[in-house]
Amino acid sequence: MTDWFREALYPSVSQSFARRLVLYEGDTDFQHVEIFENAALGRVMALDGIVQTTEKDEYVYHEMMAHVPLFSHSAPQQILIIGGGDGGVLREVLRHPVARATMVDIDGQVIALSKKFLPSLSAGAFDDPRANVIVGDGVQFVADTDDRFDVVIVDSTDPVGPGEGLFTRAFYRRCAVILNDGGIVITQNGVPYFQANELIRTARRFDGVYAHHGFYLIAVPTYFGGFMALGWGCNAVDLSQPVTPTVAQRIAAAALETRYYNAGIHQAAFALPQFIQDLLPRT
Numbered sequence: 127m128t129d130w131f132r133e134a135l136y137p138s139v140s141q142s143f144a145r146r147l148v149l150y151e152g153d154t155d156f157q158h159v160e161i162f163e164n165a166a167l168g169r170v171m172a173l174d175g176i177v178q179t180t181e182k183d184e185y186v187y188h189e190m191m192a193h194v195p196l197f198s199h200s201a202p203q204q205i206l207i208i209g210g211g212d213g214g215v216l217r218e219v220l221r222h223p224v225a226r227a228t229m230v231d232i233d234g235q236v237i238a239l240s241k242k243f244l245p246s247l248s249a250g251a252f253d254d255p256r257a258n259v260i261v262g263d264g265v266q267f268v269a270d271t272d273d274r275f276d277v278v279i280v281d282s283t284d285p286v287g288p289g290e291g292l293f294t295r296a297f298y299r300r301c302a303v304i305l306n307d308g309g310i311v312i313t314q315n316g317v318p319y320f321q322a323n324e325l326i327r328t329a330r331r332f333d334g335v336y337a338h339h340g341f342y343l344i345a346v347p348t349y350f351g352g353f354m355a356l357g358w359g360c361n362a363v364d365l366s367q368p369v370t371p372t373v374a375q376r377i378a379a380a381a382l383e384t385r386y387y388n389a390g391i392h393q394a395a396f397a398l399p400q401f402i403q404d405l406l407p408r409t
Contacts, residue, residue, distance in 0.1 A: 129144070132167075136351075139350070139351075143177070144165065145383060146162070149162060149169065152206045152235050152337075157233065159171070171212065173236070175385050178212070179244070188214035189387040192222075194312070194365070194387075199276055204274065205226070205276065205278075205400075206268075206273075207229040208268070208281065209231055209283070209354065211236035214247045217248050224256060225256065228263045231259075231261060232259045232262065264291075268301060268304060277309065279312045280313040280314060284321075290311075299335050299339070310359070311357075312356060318401075318405060319354065322405050329357075338360050339358070342358065342366070
C-alpha cells in the first residue's frame, strides 16, 4: 500500500505526494519538519504540513527570486535574504559577483536539516566566504540593523506562524529604510488563484512605501493552483517595464546556465493575467 503525504493548504482542496521513504520527521523550536522522497520530485521538504521545496523543481522559485532583482539592479553588492533556510536562494545569489550575501533564518534546525538531507539545494553556498548566515528573527534583524543593502529578498513561508511578521506594512517600511539608493525588495506572495487576499494585502501595504511596486509570476509544478506571485518594490526603477538593452546585456554577459530563467522569461513574468490584475487596487 502506498504511503501518502497529504497537503491541505486550502480549505476545500488538497494534494498528495507518495512517500517512498521518510528521511526525517520531527519538531524544531518553531515548526514541524518532514523530509521524504518522492519518485517524481526527489526529496521533498514540508513545514507544518505544507510543501516548501523539492529537489526536482526548486530551480524555478530560486532562480526567479534571485536573478530578476539582481539583473534589474545596476551593481548589486550587498544582498539580504530573509528566510531561505534551504539555501536555494543563497546559491543563486552567489552565482553573481556580489560582495556579501547575508541570510537570516529564524530556524537553525531547518538550515542544518537542509544541509544534511537536501545538499543539492545549497550546492556549497553555505561554505562560500561571501555568505554571512545568521540564525535569528528576520523581522528583528531588519528592525535593528545599521547595514544597507542593494537587494532584499524575503524568502518566507506563508503568513502564518514564523512567517507572519514578514507580511506587515511596518516590515515593508523598514525594508525600504535599509535599501541603498536604487535598491529592490522581493517577496513571496502565494498562489493568487487560491490566496488572493495575500496578494491584495501586500499590494496595499506596498503602496506608499515604494514608488514602484507590483508582482511577477512563476510556475512551480509543486505549488498547486497555477501561477505563484512574487512581489517587488523599488523607489528608483519600475521593474515591470520592458527589459532595457542594458539589462539584456547584463543577462547575456553573465552567461549563467539556468533551467527556468532567461531574458525572455524575465520580461514575460511581469505580464499579469486579467484575473490577477483585477485583484490589484486601482491607482
